[in-house]
Amino acid sequence: MTKHKRVREAALEILETIEREQAYSNLLLNNTIEKNEFSPVDAALLTEITYGTLQKQMTIDFYLAPFLKKQKKLENWVRQLLRLSVYQMAFLTKIPERAIFHEAVEIAKKRGHKGISSLVNGVLRSIQRSGFPSFNTIKDANERLAIETSHPQWLVNRWVKQFGFERTKAMCIENLEAPQQTARINEWLTSKDEVMAMLAAEGFAVEASDSIPNAIKSVKGNLVKSNVFKKGFITIQDESSMLVGFALAPKEGEKILDACAAPGGKTTHIGEKMKNTGEIIALDLHEHKIKLIRENATRLKLTNIKAEKMDSKLVDTHFPKESFDKILVDAPCSGLGVVKRKPDIKYSKREADIERLANIQLELLSHAADLVKKGGILVYSTCTVDRHENAGVAKKFLDSHPEFFADDTLVERMPVSIRSFVSGNQVEILPQDLKSDGFFIACFRKKV
Numbered sequence: 442m443t444k445h446k447r448v449r450e451a452a453l454e455i456l457e458t459i460e461r462e463q464a465y466s467n468l469l470l471n472n473t474i475e476k477n478e479f480s481p482v483d484a485a486l487l488t489e490i491t492y493g494t495l496q497k498q499m500t501i502d503f504y505l506a507p508f509l510k511k512q513k514k515l516e517n518w519v520r521q522l523l524r525l526s527v528y529q530m531a532f533l534t535k536i537p538e539r540a541i542f543h544e545a546v547e548i549a550k551k552r553g554h555k556g557i558s559s560l561v562n563g564v565l566r567s568i569q570r571s572g573f574p575s576f577n578t579i580k581d582a583n584e585r586l587a588i589e590t591s592h593p594q595w596l597v598n599r600w601v602k603q604f605g606f607e608r609t610k611a612m613c614i615e616n617l618e619a620p621q622q623t624a625r626i627n628e629w630l631t632s633k634d635e636v637m638a639m640l641a642a643e644g645f646a647v648e649a650s651d652s653i654p655n656a657i658k659s660v661k662g663n664l665v666k667s668n669v670f671k672k673g674f675i676t677i678q679d680e681s682s683m684l685v686g687f688a689l690a691p692k693e694g695e696k697i698l699d700a701c702a703a704p705g706g707k708t709t710h711i712g713e714k715m716k717n718t719g720e721i722i723a724l725d726l727h728e729h730k731i732k733l734i735r736e737n738a739t740r741l742k743l744t745n746i747k748a749e750k751m752d753s754k755l756v757d758t759h760f761p762k763e764s765f766d767k768i769l770v771d772a773p774c775s776g777l778g779v780v781k782r783k784p785d786i787k788y789s790k791r792e793a794d795i796e797r798l799a800n801i802q803l804e805l806l807s808h809a810a811d812l813v814k815k816g817g818i819l820v821y822s823t824c825t826v827d828r829h830e831n832a833g834v835a836k837k838f839l840d841s842h843p844e845f846f847a848d849d850t851l852v853e854r855m856p857v858s859i860r861s862f863v864s865g866n867q868v869e870i871l872p873q874d875l876k877s878d879g880f881f882i883a884c885f886r887k888k889v
């Protein structure tokens with residue numbers, strides 16, 4: 442069996458599993474690469490085909506529709522096989538079409554029967570003869586944007602209402618880009634210059650971040666594989682997530698609560714900013730996730746983090762009132778800012794999830810509120826792009842908690858390149874703004 446066929450069979454299996462079990466694409470992909478011991482070249486092709494097919498699923502289905510009109514019911518694996526073949530035809534122009542057809546037909550024969558392999562062959566050859574249908578046939582602008590950029594119509598309609606058509610379009614286009622790998626320097630152990638020199642010596646190509654001090658981006662190579670990472674000098678983190686550390690601006694010796702902490706990306710940032718002093722209580726609902734916080738803290742040589750399993754809706758029954766200088770609620774959210782990284786999110790989320798998650802976020806903030814010291818701050822953040830969560834929750838929190846006010850000094854704590862995205866006590870980053878994840882932060886201060 443050729444290597445490339447193994448790659449496509451593996452891609453097919455991953456796509457089927459994601460659809461069947463709503464599993465996470467990144468975890469499945471990493472497991473498959475490890476299990477099959479794929480070479481870096483095959484791993485790259487598998488990633489490209491799997492993510493590409495998922496990212497462009499609605500566009501591909503639009504391309505396929507005229508050629509499947511006569512099919513009563515397609516088995517799921519056959520649809521996925523057609524999708525990944527069409528993805529290669531439309532978007533991976535370096536792969537010869539005869540190779541795409543041959544491998545699709547071979548997989549169809551192996552998995553199904555002769556009838557299915559002729560169907561797959563027939564559909565792909567018809568597409569080759571007739572070409573893909575044009576988007577111009579779609580008259581409604583939102584619907585065309587949804588199909589062209591493969592975002593559900595409800596989401597495009599919602600974003601257009603919240604951000605206008607042009608910003609939504611830029612966001613949908615940006616969401617189709619490959620995510621950048623960025624990393625934060627462990628500033629209490631080393632410096633950006635030292636890290637860049639060490640990584641160069643290991644053969645990695647990196648550049649300083651354009652927007653965040655003490656951050657770098659990978660140009661070539663997966664930084665997780667570096668000794669610099671293993672030794673705890675860097676943490677892989679999206680640039681917009683790093684802004685939470687700036688918003689909190691923890692000082693040495695402070696006592697901080699991180700109410701939704703796993704896997705500890707932001708907890709450890711706080712720990713580093715405090716130069717391993719003070720105390721950070723890091724909570725999460727799930728025991729297996731607490732382990733991740735501890736592992737990260739250990740790798741980064743931080744001993745100021747205490748990770749515990751707890752439902753943060755109960756924090757006010759566990760800790761004394763006004764016992765923390767600062768509290769972070771990096772809340773569970775709809776995740777619509779990380780579609781670039783996890784394309785399955787855009788198909789699995791429903792509008793009802795947004796309402797439910799906004800309620801949970803408000804509840805978590807309300808339970809944490811009593812624990813903030815007078816004059817202390819409460820930071821609320823999400824990796825989503827939605828104003829019913831985010832600004833909507835921030836408003837409801839302030840409306841129902843007169844002991845807090847909107848902390849407009851947030852802008853002073855943000856890196857200079859981010860200040861134009863700050864409005865009052867909030868910062869809203871859309872994916873196209875920094876080529877990062879979409880992100881939201883609001884900062885509330887307790888009256889003295």
Ligand SMILES: C[S@@+](CC[C@H](N)C(=O)[O-])C[C@H]1O[C@@H](n2cnc3c(N)ncnc32)[C@H](O)[C@@H]1O
Nearest residue numbers: 701702703704705706707725726752753771773
């Ligand atoms: C956005 S993630 C946190 C990411 C983390 N702050 C970081 O930077 O690595 C939200 C986390 O909240 C946790 N969570 C959800 N509901 C919770 C609750 N009621 N109490 C504590 N943790 C909760 C989830 O398990 C998840 O790990």
